[in-house]
Amino acid sequence: MQPVIQFEDVVKIYPLKAGDVTALNHISFEVQRGEFISIMGPSGSGKSTLLNLIGCLDTPTSGDIFVSGTRVRAMNDVELTKLRRDRIGFVFQYFNLFPLLNVIENVNFPQMLKSGKDVNPDKAKEVLHAVQLEEQFYTHTSTELSGGQQQRVAVARALINDPDILLCDEPTGNLDSKTGASIMELMTELNRKGATIICVTHDPTVAKYSDRTIRIVDGCIAS
Amino acid sequence: MIFWEIAKRNIRIHMLRSTLAMLGIVIGVVAIASMGILGNSLVSTVSDSLKSVGDSVIVTPYTGGGGGMGQSGGGGGIGGGSSGSLKLSDQNFQQIKRVVAPNKAILVYLTSEHMKIGVGGDDIVATVYGLPSDDVPDLMKLQAGDYNNGNSGCLVGPTFAKDHNLKVGSRISMGTDGSKGTLRVTGIIEERGMSFDISTDNAIVVTQAWFENTYNRNGDYDEVVVKVKTGDTADVKTAIEKQLNKRKDNKIVSVMDSKATLSSIYATFGTVTTFVTAIGGISMIVAGVSIFNIMMMSVNERIKEIGIMRSIGTQKREVMSMFIYEAAIIGVIGSIIGGIFSVFAGYAISALMLSTIKYLFTVANAFSVGEGVCFGIVVCLACGIYPAWQAANLNPIDALRHE
Numbered sequence: 250m251q252p253v254i255q256f257e258d259v260v261k262i263y264p265l266k267a268g269d270v271t272a273l274n275h276i277s278f279e280v281q282r283g284e285f286i287s288i289m290g291p292s293g294s295g296k297s298t299l300l301n302l303i304g305c306l307d308t309p310t311s312g313d314i315f316v317s318g319t320r321v322r323a324m325n326d327v328e329l330t331k332l333r334r335d336r337i338g339f340v341f342q343y344f345n346l347f348p349l350l351n352v353i354e355n356v357n358f359p360q361m362l363k364s365g366k367d368v369n370p371d372k373a374k375e376v377l378h379a380v381q382l383e384e385q386f387y388t389h390t391s392t393e394l395s396g397g398q399q400q401r402v403a404v405a406r407a408l409i410n411d412p413d414i415l416l417c418d419e420p421t422g423n424l425d426s427k428t429g430a431s432i433m434e435l436m437t438e439l440n441r442k443g444a445t446i447i448c449v450t451h452d453p454t455v456a457k458y459s460d461r462t463i464r465i466v467d468g469c470i471a472s
Numbered sequence: 473m474i475f476w477e478i479a480k481r482n483i484r485i486h487m488l489r490s491t492l493a494m495l496g497i498v499i500g501v502v503a504i505a506s507m508g509i510l511g512n513s514l515v516s517t518v519s520d521s522l523k524s525v526g527d528s529v530i531v532t533p534y535t536g537g538g539g540g541m542g543q544s545g546g547g548g549g550i551g552g553g554s555s556g557s558l559k560l561s562d563q564n565f566q567q568i569k570r571v572v573a574p575n576k577a578i579l580v581y582l583t584s585e586h587m588k589i590g591v592g593g594d595d596i597v598a599t600v601y602g603l604p605s606d607d608v609p610d611l612m613k614l615q616a617g618d619y620n621n622g623n624s625g626c627l628v629g630p631t632f633a634k635d636h637n638l639k640v641g642s643r644i645s646m647g648t649d650g651s652k653g654t655l656r657v658t659g660i661i662e663e664r665g666m667s668f669d670i671s672t673d674n675a676i677v678v679t680q681a682w683f684e685n686t687y688n689r690n691g692d693y694d695e696v697v698v699k700v701k702t703g704d705t706a707d708v709k710t711a712i713e714k715q716l717n718k719r720k721d722n723k724i725v726s727v728m729d730s731k732a733t734l735s736s737i738y739a740t741f742g743t744v745t746t747f748v749t750a751i752g753g754i755s756m757i758v759a760g761v762s763i764f765n766i767m768m769m770s771v772n773e774r775i776k777e778i779g780i781m782r783s784i785g786t787q788k789r790e791v792m793s794m795f796i797y798e799a800a801i802i803g804v805i806g807s808i809i810g811g812i813f814s815v816f817a818g819y820a821i822s823a824l825m826l827s828t829i830k831y832l833f834t835v836a837n838a839f840s841v842g843e844g845v846c847f848g849i850v851v852c853l854a855c856g857i858y859p860a861w862q863a864a865n866l867n868p869i870d871a872l873r874h875e
Binding site: 301304306326327345359 | 473474477478481482485776777780781782783784785786787788790868869872
């Protein structure tokens with residue numbers, strides 16, 4: 250079966266005035282469809298760089314990355330943006346909902362980007378139901394929701410376009426332990442239903458929910 | 473469209489800032505449009521004043537000063553001729569007649585005279601024109617009475633009639649102590665405004681015969697007016713000059729083409745209108761700078777939001793459109809309000825500076841308002857483009873990290 254994510258000898262170097270910094274050094278790995286992966290490592294190890302590369306926000310200096318079989322390196326900005334919109338769902342540490350939009354509009358946003366006016370009006374309610382957010386909050390703005398509720402909306406927004414990968418950056422980093430646990434149970438539930446989840450974290454509790462963990466140290470895969 | 477909605481909401485949550493930016497645009501549009509209205513109204517006023525000029529060519533004795541304008545005359549019009557020694561001979565007149573045929577050449581006598589209105593009236597001095605009776609209808613229209621004034625009848629200008637309470641049938645004693653006889657008013661002339669040929673609004677018009685008999689004049693005319701109905705005034709002017717000013721060192725006549733003079737007057741007013749409108753444009757530039765400023769602020773406040781948008785699949789052009797919509801909303805609303813206010817400003821300017829609003833609702837003024845509105849919208853869009861471009865081209869990774 251074709252892997253959802255495939256890294257082949259990927260190197261990422263940031264050219265700085267003080268000298269080049271190698272953030273990722275000849276990294277290779279694969280993520281299969283339906284896997285729940287956590288990526289762990291200390292600060293400055295290259296986790297964020299890896300996340301940006303998986304999320305097609307950046308391109309490698311050398312080596313190749315394939316997302317759902319598509320070679321990322323050959324793509325221009327418009328194609329990369331389209332790839333992010335259609336194949337990847339992002340969940341951020343600070344939820345990052347749009348404050349000007351209500352819950353339904355936030356969730357529908359990626360669908361509107363993809364389909365324009367032809368959005369499925371029921372799809373947002375379906376995914377919000379899947380993340381267990383009560384209907385009474387659908388017309389609220391993000392500032393009127395708790396942290397856990399905001400993160401559920403963020404997960405629903407990430408799921409609306411049926412992405413191949415759900416990419417989470419410290420999804421519980423801004424939540425209390427109880428709410429964090431409920432979000433991780435939600436992730437596990439989504440993974441059981443077939444979602445591929447890649448979770449970048451330095452919280453071992455979060456990593457416990459995953460099938461396997463990739464440890465990054467000094468830009469290399471340690472284990 | 474979601475980006476249109478976000479743009480609207482962003483304006484709404486920053487209502488004060490957006491309103492102030494709109495106010496700048498309103499002021500800019502009002503400045504441009506009202507200056508345009510002022511210029512157009514000035515042109516209309518002058519056009520109205522010169523409406524009787526028509527297609528005339530005015531021939532006066534050559535004074536060495538070029539055209540016929542500015543000659544000393546007893547209160548005559550712009551080209552009112554001279555009551556001095558320089559005259560056009562009957563031979564000159566006949567030559568002009570031949571050259572301009574089939575157009576009509578009309579001889580004009582001109583002087584100023586003491587006169588009294590009614591018994592015991594004050595002694596006044598006014599301009600007196602002597603014209604061939606048959607040619608008078610070609611030069612002026614009457615608002616009352618008729619042209620058939622016999623030898624002792626006269627026509628009076630509307631201002632003259634109003635100032636001295638004259639009606640058809642009133643009598644005017646000519647000369648000091650009535651030494652030149654009495655004239656009966658047979659008609660009141662329609663207002664002609666300023667003109668290059670004869671200015672009758674504050675004058676009286678007598679027959680050629682009465683003028684020649686009274687002032688002992690014969691065949692020495694003050695000016696000749698050619699009413700051009702066939703051909704072009706410029707060609708007629710050239711033909712007259714060619715015939716009468718054959719010798720460059722001994723010119724006989726000065727010829728003025730009223731149409732060309734009018735064109736140059738309108739061109740001058742056009743330049744003045746453009747200039748004052750450009751001054752109004754400065755306030756629009758200031759408004760544009762304020763739009764640019766608030767758009768840059770808007771981009772800076774929303775860097776993280778832009779990063780999120782880009783990371784979840786928003787294209788650069790979509791980010792750009794969101795900011796362009798914002799600038800467009802401010803521009804369109806501000807410009808339309810400015811357009812409405814500029815009509816009021818135009819009303820006030822017309823009423824205060826020209827003492828009339830009859831030139832306010834014209835096509836030219838509607839165009840000026842439209843021009844101001846369009847310029848306001850264009851300035852807003854132009855000032856929104858760079859911030860929008862900058863927003864669209866933010867690095868999504870850096871934008872996401874922004875706090």
